[in-house]
Amino acid sequence: MKKNILLTLMLSICLSTTLLAQKPNQYKESYNYKRAKELLENDGDKQEAMDFLQKEVAEHPKNGYAYYWMGSVYEEDCRYGEALEVTNKAIPLLQKDKAWISYAYRRRARIHQALEEEQEALKDWALSLKANPKDTQTFSDRAEYYYRKGMYAESDADYDKICTYDPNNSYGYMGKGRNALYGGKYKEAQDLFSYGIKLDSSSSQSYAFRAEAYMKQGMMKDCIDDIIKALDMDMNDKAYALMCKIEGPAINTLLAKLKIQQNKQPNEAVWPYYVGIVLEGSGKHMKAIDAYKESLKINQNDVPYGQIARCYDELGYFELALESVGKAIELDPEDEDYLAQKADLLYDMGRFDEAIAAYGEYIRLVPEFCGGYYRRAFMKDNVGDVDGAIDDYSIAIALDPSYAYSYLGRADMYMLKGDKEAAMNDYRMVVKLDTVISENNCAQYAYVGLGEYEKAKEMVDSILAKSSSSGNLYDAACLYARMGEKEASLDFLKRSFEMGYRRFAHIEKDDDLDSIREMDGFKALLQEYEKKYEEELRGKRGEEGVPVKREEVTSEIPFTVEGGNCYVKCQINDLPMRFVFDTGASDVSLSMVEASFMMKNGYLSDKDVIGSAKYSDAIGNVSEGTVINLRKVQFGDVELDNVKASVVRNQKAPLLLGQTVLSRIGKIEIDNQQKVIKVRYMKEVR
Numbered sequence: 291m292k293k294n295i296l297l298t299l300m301l302s303i304c305l306s307t308t309l310l311a312q313k314p315n316q317y318k319e320s321y322n323y324k325r326a327k328e329l330l331e332n333d334g335d336k337q338e339a340m341d342f343l344q345k346e347v348a349e350h351p352k353n354g355y356a357y358y359w360m361g362s363v364y365e366e367d368c369r370y371g372e373a374l375e376v377t378n379k380a381i382p383l384l385q386k387d388k389a390w391i392s393y394a395y396r397r398r399a400r401i402h403q404a405l406e407e408e409q410e411a412l413k414d415w416a417l418s419l420k421a422n423p424k425d426t427q428t429f430s431d432r433a434e435y436y437y438r439k440g441m442y443a444e445s446d447a448d449y450d451k452i453c454t455y456d457p458n459n460s461y462g463y464m465g466k467g468r469n470a471l472y473g474g475k476y477k478e479a480q481d482l483f484s485y486g487i488k489l490d491s492s493s494s495q496s497y498a499f500r501a502e503a504y505m506k507q508g509m510m511k512d513c514i515d516d517i518i519k520a521l522d523m524d525m526n527d528k529a530y531a532l533m534c535k536i537e538g539p540a541i542n543t544l545l546a547k548l549k550i551q552q553n554k555q556p557n558e559a560v561w562p563y564y565v566g567i568v569l570e571g572s573g574k575h576m577k578a579i580d581a582y583k584e585s586l587k588i589n590q591n592d593v594p595y596g597q598i599a600r601c602y603d604e605l606g607y608f609e610l611a612l613e614s615v616g617k618a619i620e621l622d623p624e625d626e627d628y629l630a631q632k633a634d635l636l637y638d639m640g641r642f643d644e645a646i647a648a649y650g651e652y653i654r655l656v657p658e659f660c661g662g663y664y665r666r667a668f669m670k671d672n673v674g675d676v677d678g679a680i681d682d683y684s685i686a687i688a689l690d691p692s693y694a695y696s697y698l699g700r701a702d703m704y705m706l707k708g709d710k711e712a713a714m715n716d717y718r719m720v721v722k723l724d725t726v727i728s729e730n731n732c733a734q735y736a737y738v739g740l741g742e743y744e745k746a747k748e749m750v751d752s753i754l755a756k757s758s759s760s761g762n763l764y765d766a767a768c769l770y771a772r773m774g775e776k777e778a779s780l781d782f783l784k785r786s787f788e789m790g791y792r793r794f795a796h797i798e799k800d801d802d803l804d805s806i807r808e809m810d811g812f813k814a815l816l817q818e819y820e821k822k823y824e825e826e827l828r829g830k831r832g833e834e835g836v837p838v839k840r841e842e843v844t845s846e847i848p849f850t851v852e853g854g855n856c857y858v859k860c861q862i863n864d865l866p867m868r869f870v871f872d873t874g875a876s877d878v879s880l881s882m883v884e885a886s887f888m889m890k891n892g893y894l895s896d897k898d899v900i901g902s903a904k905y906s907d908a909i910g911n912v913s914e915g916t917v918i919n920l921r922k923v924q925f926g927d928v929e930l931d932n933v934k935a936s937v938v939r940n941q942k943a944p945l946l947l948g949q950t951v952l953s954r955i956g957k958i959e960i961d962n963q964q965k966v967i968k969v970r971y972m973k974e975v976r
Contacts, residue, residue, distance in 0.1 A: 317353040322346035326359060336363055354383025358394055365401060374401050392422035396431060403435065411435065424455045426462075433465055442469040460486035464496055471499065476506040494523035501532050510540040518547050525560060533564065534571055541572055559589035566597060575601040589897060590919050590932055592621035596628055599635070606827035608639045617932055621919070626655040626662075633665070640795040642673045660689035664696050671699060672799040679703050694723040698732045701739055713739065727752045729759070738772050746773070760789035768802035776806050780815065787819040794820055846966045847926035855944070856960075858967065860925040862945075863893045869925075869945040871967065878920070878935035881943040885918065894918060928969055 317323060326342035329335060340363055346356040357380035364373035377398045384391040399414035415435075418428040433448035446469055452462030467482030483500035490496070501516035514536070520529035536544045545568055552561035566581035579601050582594040595618035602611035612635050618628045633648035649666035656662055667682030683700035686693065701716035720736035731753055737746035750766050763786035770779035783803075797803065797816065806812045849858045849871060856871040862880075865888060869878075888894040898919045916937040923930045925947075959968040 317350055317355055320346055320350060320353065322349065323353060323356050323359075326356070330359060330362065336366075339363065352383055354380040354387075354394075355390065357383065358390065358397070361394075361397055361401075365397065365404075368404070370401050370404050374398065374405070377401060388421045392418045392425050392428065395421065396425070396428045399428075399431065408435075426452045426456050426459070429455075430461065430465070437465070437469060437472075442473045445469050458489060460489040460493065460496065463489065464493075464499065467503070468499060471503055471506070476503050479503040480507070492523075494520040494526040495528065497523070498526045498528035498532065501529060505532060505535070510536070511543060514540065514544050514547055517544075518551060521560075521564065522551065530564075534567065536568070541568060544568055557588060559585040559591065559594075561585075562588070563594055563597075566594065570597065570601055575604050586931075590621065590921060592618040592625065592628070595621065596631065599631060603635060603638075606823075608635060611635055612639070620932065620934060624655060626652050629655065630662075630665070633669075637669060638793060638795050640798070642669060642799070645669055646673070658689060660686040660693060660696065663689070664693070664699070667696075667699055671703065672796075672801070676703050676706050680707075692723060694720045694736075695732050697723070698735055701736070705739065727756055729757055729762070734765075734769055735772070738769060743773055758785075758789070760786045760791035763789055764791045768800065771803050771805045774805055776809060779803070779806050780809070780811050783812070784815055787815070787822075792819075792823050792826075794823070843927070843970070845927040845969045846964075847928070847969065848966055850965070856967075858925055858947070860923065860945075860947075862923055863888065863921050865891075865893045867945055869947040871947055878923075878933055878946060878948055879938050879943065880935060880945045882937055882939055884945060885916075885937040926967075926969065 322342045322345045326339040326346065329339035329342070340360065343356050343360050343363075346353055347360075350356070357376045361373045361377040361380060364370070364376065377394060381391065381394050381398070384394050395414045395418035399411040399418065402408070402411035402414060412432075412435075415428055415432045418425060422428070429448040429451045433445045433452070436442070436445035436448065446466055449462045449465040449469070452459065452465070456462070463482050463486040467479045467486060470476075470482060471479035480500060480503040483496055483503060487493075487496045487500065497516040497520040501513045501520065504510070504513035504516060513532070517529045517533050517536075520526035521533070533544065545565060548561055548565050548568065552558075552565065555561060562581045562584035566578045566585065569575075569581055570578035579598050582598045582601075585591070585594045595614045599611040599614035599618065602608070602614060612632065615628055615632045615635065618625070619632065622628065629648055629652040633645045633652060636642075636645035636648055646666055646669050649662055649669065653662040653666065663682040663686040667679045667686065670676075670679040670682060680700055680703045683696050683703065686696040687700070690696070697716040697719045701713040701720065704710070704713035704716065717736040717739040721733050721740070724731055724733035724736070727749075731749065734746045734749040734753070737743070737749065746769060750769055753762055754766065763782050767779045767782035767786060770776075770782060783806075794816070803812070847858055849856050851857070857868050858871050859866070859868050861867065867884070885894065898921065899916065918935050918937055920933040920935050921931060923933045957970040959970075961968060
């Protein structure tokens with residue numbers, strides 16, 4: 291009997307030990323854990339996954355795997371404190387699983403890195419490798435850390451381990467190649483990248499890095515070939531950046547290779563776009579515009595319109611630039627950069643109130659970015675809205691207390707209001723923040739506000755010693771004008787003009803120059819360089835023999851009246867149609883029947899479908915419709931491209947021409963006796 295009891299007790303102990311040993315695997319089979327893991331591995335709903343994980347740790351508080359995955363979610367969401375907490379819970383629970391404890395230490399190392407706790411990260415990488423000495427991902431993470439620190443030998447040692455343990459993987463060789471490249475060993479880098487490409491020819495980044503190695507050695511043909519290869523694979527960002535750095539005679543080779551690609555892939559809009567980028571960077575703005583337009587013929591996209599606007603801006607065709615950026619905004623109204631571009635154009639054209647309104651729209655899209663408030667405050671300052679400027683400068687400061695220019699602008703406004711104490715506090719803050727000489731200093735102005743003129747002059751001298759750019763010289767002119775040293779101010783202003791400063795609309799409003807504005811020398815200088823600027827623009831415009839001009843023309847378009855509606859013949863994407871000329875409609879709209887016919891017969895494509903929106907007609911009825919882009923709308927002599935239109939569900943709805951078109955045409959006059967619509971508009975001619 292005693293033997294049986296002892297045997298039973300021993301069997302019980304063995305069974306308990308077996309169950310304990312199986313516990314981790316049992317955790318992996320838990321329903322809540324498996325559901326969470328499945329969601330996270332398949333890009334499912336993270337919150338749902340977290341709900342499952344919370345249930346899992348409530349039921350099985352020793353499931354280290356669940357805590358590990360919770361750390362994954364927190365890390366991805368940049369909630370590093372919570373990520374560290376749950377990873378710390380996971381580590382003691384995963385000690386018996388060498389693979390997973392290695393993962394956990396590696397994750398904690400990344401979290402420590404994000405928290406800038408470098409020594410702790412290094413300790414965890416060492417612990418990860420102690421648990422799994424062949425964990426190539428840990429070697430990779432640490433090698434990347436050493437690379438960022440410029441510790442190339444240490445980084446190479448880790449990449450060597452990757453090459454040893456995973457010799458068919460190109461990653462280790464690419465890492466060593468990058469270290470060689472930025473360590474100045476260009477031929478070694480080239481060879482390492484080439485070997486990496488032999489192992490894996492599908493990575494565009496490999497070709498982009500090898501292109502840089504070729505560039506460093508002056509091997510421009512090979513460099514360009516690799517740039518084209520990387521761009522062709524997936525429009526690689528690094529290859530694009532390298533493309534923009536090509537200069538000198540190599541530009542012609544680059545353009546030839548890009549055009550070959552354009553001929554090989556005539557339906558790919560990206561190649562003429564790249565041609566435009568290269569031409570624009572070479573100062574050939576008219577040819578760049580033509581290339582961007584070629585891209586737009588293939589695919590209507592906001593990006594080329596933004597570039598066309600920049601080219602026209604450079605050529606001094608501000609109205610055309612404004613029109614182009616307007617088209618970019620139509621195609622992507624949520625891109626705040628286009629609104630900033632529009633606002634700055636309006637400001638440089640002297641249309642200050644419109645510029646302020648445009649920055650209002652910019653702020654609506656990015657209300658938590660200080661730059662929009664700062665720029666709007668700067669513009670309000672220039673139109674005399676002191677209180678409005680103070681409000682915007684204050685918001686900019688609340689959003690980014692480290693930006694010295696906001697304090698400077700507000701200090702100047704406080705001085706105008708007579709609040710000297712508040713102004714002095716802000717000037718002192720500028721001096722505290724702006725201590726490093728760079729291309730963008732403003733403490734010199736604060737020193738003037740504080741009455742410390744010699745310090746202001748010393749700082750200007752330091753800035754100009756580092757860079758005598760046109761902007762820095764203009765700032766010096768403003769500073770000396772503030773100090774009342776008028777002749778010195780005029781001298782710096784002239785030097786800024788000689789270096790290419792041409793923002794005449796800003797000069798006209800800049801109160802920094804008020805002390806010299808009435809001087810004969812100032813007026814003569816301004817007149818001289820405004821004239822030179824016009825000559826420069828004419829030279830730019832005529833450099834390719836195709837200057838762009840606009841002239842006002844009048845077009846008379848016949849109409850008929852049926853059932854009280856005014857009908858006009860038109861062509862939509864070359865399809866003959868007729869529309870109702872409806873000045874009360876806000877949009878262009880067409881019926882589902884018309885849109886379906888156009889889609890089936892090739893007059894519309896899937897690329898022309900933009901989204902959905904609500905529209906209203908002349909009597910205030912509101913409907914919802916699909917928004918499409920009409921590539922070309924013609925009536926009479928008027929031709930417009932990229933017109934947004936709504937497709938409405940009403941099968942009998944007529945084609946309406948509303949304000950989105952009418953506002954782009956010009957002045958409209960309806961002659962009921964002659965049954966014609968007279969349209970006066972600006973037409974581009976060459």
